[in-house]
Amino acid sequence: MTGRQFLLGVDIGTSSSKGVLVDAADGALLASAVREHTTSTPYPGWFEHDAEEVWWADLRAIAAELGPQADGRLAGVCVSGIGPCVLPTDGSGAPLRPAVLYGVDTRAQEQIAAQTERFGGERVLRRCGSVLTSQSAGPKLEWLREREPQTYVATRRWYMASSWLVHRLTASGGRPGAYVLDHHSASQSTPLYDLRASAWIGDWCEEVAPGLQWPELVHPADIVGRVSEDAAAATGLPAGTPVAAGTVDAWAESAAVGATGTGDLMLMYGTTMFLVNTVAEPVPDRRLWSTAGVHPGTYCLAGGMATSGAVTGWLRDLTGAGYAELTAEAAELPPGADGLLMLPYFAGERTPLFDPDARGVVAGLSLRHGRAHLYRAALEGTAFGVRHNLEAMAEAGGDLRRLVAVGGGARELWTRIVSDVTRRPQQLPRHTIGAAYGDAFLAALATGLAAPGEIARWNPVEETVEPEPERARGYEELYAHYRALYPATRETVHALAARQRGDAG
Known part of the structure; x- marks a missing residue:
């Protein structure tokens, strides 16, 4: 000692x-x-x-x-x-x-x-x-x-x-x-x-x-x-x-997994979903956030969904079932949750829509659908939201070479669905506890007990989640419907949001 x-x-x-x-x-x-x-x-x-x-x-x-x-x-x-x-x-x-x-x-x-x-x-x-x-x-x-x-x-x-x-x-x-x-x-x-x-x-x-x-x-x-x-x-x-x-x-989470080099993208699974891509120079785009990075002289292109884990938590509380039970049931269902599609905008949406009056939508409900269908649709809806953000980042000039998953929500089924939907592999480091671990590493940097590159030794990649081609193809049509569903329902959900605020007659 x-x-x-x-x-x-x-x-x-x-x-x-x-x-x-x-x-x-x-x-x-x-x-x-x-x-x-x-x-x-x-x-x-x-x-x-x-x-x-x-x-x-x-x-x-x-x-x-x-x-x-x-x-x-x-x-x-x-x-x-x-x-x-x-x-x-x-x-x-x-x-x-x-x-x-x-x-x-x-x-x-x-x-x-x-x-x-x-x-x-x-x-x-x-x-x-x-x-x-x-x-x-x-x-x-x-x-x-x-x-x-x-x-x-x-x-x-x-x-x-x-x-x-x-x-x-x-x-x-x-x-x-x-x-x-x-x-x-x-x-x-x-x-x-x-x-x-x-x-x-x-x-x-x-x-x-x-x-x-x-x-x-x-x-x-x-x-x-x-x-x-x-x-x-x-x-x-x-x-x-x-x-x-x-x-x-x-940004502390990005430090936790070493996703701070140009071309790295940290995908944070939490109450909200957050994406941080390190880029060589600022690339301002009105659909995203261009920010300073963790380390001096670095820049990031970032996106964030207003809800993700918050929706799964809502379903957990609503159904009275635990995450393990819901995940096991949802894993038995096919991609597309037997014809169910969810917009996960339960608290408005941040990037790339920037619409505080967006609201959650569940399309395709029938009497045959149960809690497992809703849970899988929530995971898939957030995965579609991730893909929407990644596409906006690429169009803005982002540099998306390596995706690293982190956060308490980085569970097997969810990460697999995200990789299938986005057609991108995700690296999972040894420690996915997230920002607190990144804080400890920042403290090590501050006190001279570690150098930036040593995070690879502290927290090595232990698994890579690869997209499965057949499932990925199956999500293409669903993603097109996801992108169409928001503009098709925007006027209605805006009116409902106004009622929720109490400013509609």
Whole structure:
């Protein structure tokens, strides 16, 4: 045991938080912990987290469970989280309201339209890498200023999940902790960050959110502080432990599996499905997000579906059956779920549609269909959504040479269906626990205990899921119907979405 050092990675997700304790020498996973939590939806289209009761409580619980196992030899800690989020705080970092979550929260539609007109849609795309959508942080800051002015008047800082937890870990004696944001997270803060210049756009920041302090820009693997005495007392982590900046969860996941080289694509199976393709230069496209990468000087083309694992979780809860049971039943069915087709837009859709009023559609239902059919149709629907995104990426100039699957949803049936639908192989690494493991690796980079290329030794590829030609051919016609179903039902689901909001007669 002499000389061993350990790294703690923690990821704050939409519906749960995960932590891992890793041996710094070889990336061996020594222990893991999970904490479930709820997401508040006070109004249709709103998704929020209480930062103290969700983010900080989960970090404290995970640190208390895993930290003692390091036996005082914790070399570093790194936290990632859902993003981009908007958490307004006072000057000391105390939250003033629950955090507004990422693209699943669609409240700021008026502000998206207003900022697009004010700054110019094409100009925003060229300068920031993405058009303004529900994924953008800027409109949500302006929503706060316009709709909750009393809160905004008191606001001095704003954080995302990872950056606020960095603040909490480094705050001491009533003094605020580090106020930083990593370049990747900032690049999702459209229209506030210039992608090529790697800097805040000062005049646009002041126009969107006047009077706020702006966080210092850093990289995910930069050490930005140390665990304070106060944080040590709250978490059990050793005071003085280096704290890395961290980043948005999907990009931490790409680091976890080494999908950070040009031509790599990380496919994250989670509550939402996320795709991150590393490219040589920014390739802005209005259907996708062009962002900064994990490592300095890298860029990404990214896509994200609003729901994927969330739909399978909904079916699990609705039917009362567990995932293993549903998966086994669905695996017995043929491709196409005996004539069932699902649009998985249960919370609107992000890329490449950017339609917050899209809704789920199940077509072809008959009395012979049961829960297994619905479950398989959900898996296939998300696979069709992945293919739609991959096609948009290729058309935009993406570089899709290698697909790596990661995340808690990377189960055998689902990955096989995705490979059959997309006709692309997927590599499965040894550890698919995801962002928390990537956080541990970022902590290793930050503390000099690993170099970027060493992730291949930490987390080698152990399996490749190949598409099966006959099944792949069988999905071609179904994919064509999938693509046709959205425009055929768009007017109807938009009217239904309006009723759900209560703004239709």
